[in-house]
Amino acid sequence: MVCITGSSFDDFIIISGLLLVQALYGFYSIFLNRILALGFSSLFLIFTGSFAGAIFLLPFAIAFERKKWPARITAAIMVQFGLIALGGVTMFQGLLLLGIKRTTPAIASAMPNLIPGFVFVIAAILRFEKFSIWCKYSQVKVLGTFVCLGGAIAMTLLQNPTASKILFFLDDSAEENIYKDWLMGCFYLLAAIITASCIMVLQAATMVSFPAPFSLCVITSLIGAILTGILQILTEGKLNAGSSNVGISFIILAVVVVSVISSTCVVYQTWCIRKKGPVLVSIFSPIQTVCATSLSMILFGQSISLGSSIGILIMIIGLYLVLWAKRRECPEPIEENQNLPHVPLDIEKPLLS
Numbered sequence: 001m002v003c004i005t006g007s008s009f010d011d012f013i014i015i016s017g018l019l020l021v022q023a024l025y026g027f028y029s030i031f032l033n034r035i036l037a038l039g040f041s042s043l044f045l046i047f048t049g050s051f052a053g054a055i056f057l058l059p060f061a062i063a064f065e066r067k068k069w070p071a072r073i074t075a076a077i078m079v080q081f082g083l084i085a086l087g088g089v090t091m092f093q094g095l096l097l098l099g100i101k102r103t104t105p106a107i108a109s110a111m112p113n114l115i116p117g118f119v120f121v122i123a124a125i126l127r128f129e130k131f132s133i134w135c136k137y138s139q140v141k142v143l144g145t146f147v148c149l150g151g152a153i154a155m156t157l158l159q160n161p162t163a164s165k166i167l168f169f170l171d172d173s174a175e176e177n178i179y180k181d182w183l184m185g186c187f188y189l190l191a192a193i194i195t196a197s198c199i200m201v202l203q204a205a206t207m208v209s210f211p212a213p214f215s216l217c218v219i220t221s222l223i224g225a226i227l228t229g230i231l232q233i234l235t236e237g238k239l240n241a242g243s244s245n246v247g248i249s250f251i252i253l254a255v256v257v258v259s260v261i262s263s264t265c266v267v268y269q270t271w272c273i274r275k276k277g278p279v280l281v282s283i284f285s286p287i288q289t290v291c292a293t294s295l296s297m298i299l300f301g302q303s304i305s306l307g308s309s310i311g312i313l314i315m316i317i318g319l320y321l322v323l324w325a326k327r328r329e330c331p332e333p334i335e336e337n338q339n340l341p342h343v344p345l346d347i348e349k350p351l352l353s
Helices: 008-037 042-068 075-102 105-125 136-157 175-209 213-236 248-276 278-283 286-300 306-329
Strands: none
Touching (some): 008 042, 008 248, 008 286, 075 175, 105 175, 105 286, 136 175, 213 248, 248 278
């Protein structure tokens, strides 16, 4: 159990804000599903959104982390920057958007619950994470990871996409094609989560020599935007927003919404991690799934089957098993007397998410 200490007002602000953040993420997944269905290019969205997000976070990096910047950037750190940008921006976001386009916001928002378990497995294999087969907390982490994975499989296979009133598929003329598209979308989402888990381990290693999370996010977002822009030019011949039905005003709206929501949530969650630790922040992540499912049903009539709902519930149970074991195994002391933001280095927590 996570105990919240401090003044009642601070606790109210933190909990209310975290609930709002997850609600915004739920809306965010629905918004992405909609604009992609209208023909907006996923690569162009990543390019513009990453660039705008980096500009938004740059003042925070300068104000809070300037003294943390190393005297010189080594070649090894530059390679790490490039890998994080390629995997965390271009690959992860590209796969995620492909998955969102082919499934539903509810399914897309449920998949990230797999991340803590996957990160634990990867970190344990690379010996970045403490692991002992005789330790009960390690056993619970492994159990939670398998429970999450089982829930994801159940969620994917037990959902009938033709009964979900999925309105945003590009090709819904044949039931067989829709089901294949659905499975491919779930595969893209799973690949995105595995990619993100690998990148989080690399982020934690990079933070040892470059302990400035805002600055790291700015740098990798800019590099990722450049790589994504180059990829679109190579594959499509030019930077292109997508369908001709997408006007300039809609492009501006999409970029602003994507960059402002993601960047604002990043800043707030980073502050909450400093105040209360990463476990408390992670506990609220299933709220995103609930919000995305509810909004999809209310706004667009997208339903989710009982079997798929049970799969999502199983995933959430697995997530809490992993988080419980992590909390009991390694309590996280929080320093309150620092002038600069302090983010506890936790191998199982996304750097800025």
